[in-house]
Amino acid sequence: MQVTFRPMTEAEARAVAGWRYDGPYALYDGSDDPATLAEMLDPANPYYAAQTPAGEFVGYFCYGPAATVGGERHRA
Numbered sequence: 003m004q005v006t007f008r009p010m011t012e013a014e015a016r017a018v019a020g021w022r023y024d025g026p027y028a029l030y031d032g033s034d035d036p037a038t039l040a041e042m043l044d045p046a047n048p049y050y051a052a053q054t055p056a057g058e059f060v061g062y063f064c065y066g067p068a069a070t071v072g073g074e075r076h077r078a
Contacts, residue, residue: 005052005060014051014059015042041068 019034
């Protein structure tokens with residue numbers, strides 16, 4: 003599957019907020035906390051949406067301090 007990446011939109015951030023996972027992957031569950039949504043949409047944070055050539059939103063990624071899972075985020 004070919005995908006392209008671009009900054010995440012508010013609609014995509016809200017969709018991610020509803021994602022839920024089973025078992026040990028639950029730590030990746032989305033959050034509709036306003037601070038989390040703001041972080042995902044802040045241009046200073048590297049959150050990107052993945053979309054198919056047809057424009058379908060199929061996932062996202064982030065990197066740097068925003069990608070820290072669990073624990074405290076480290077800021078430089």
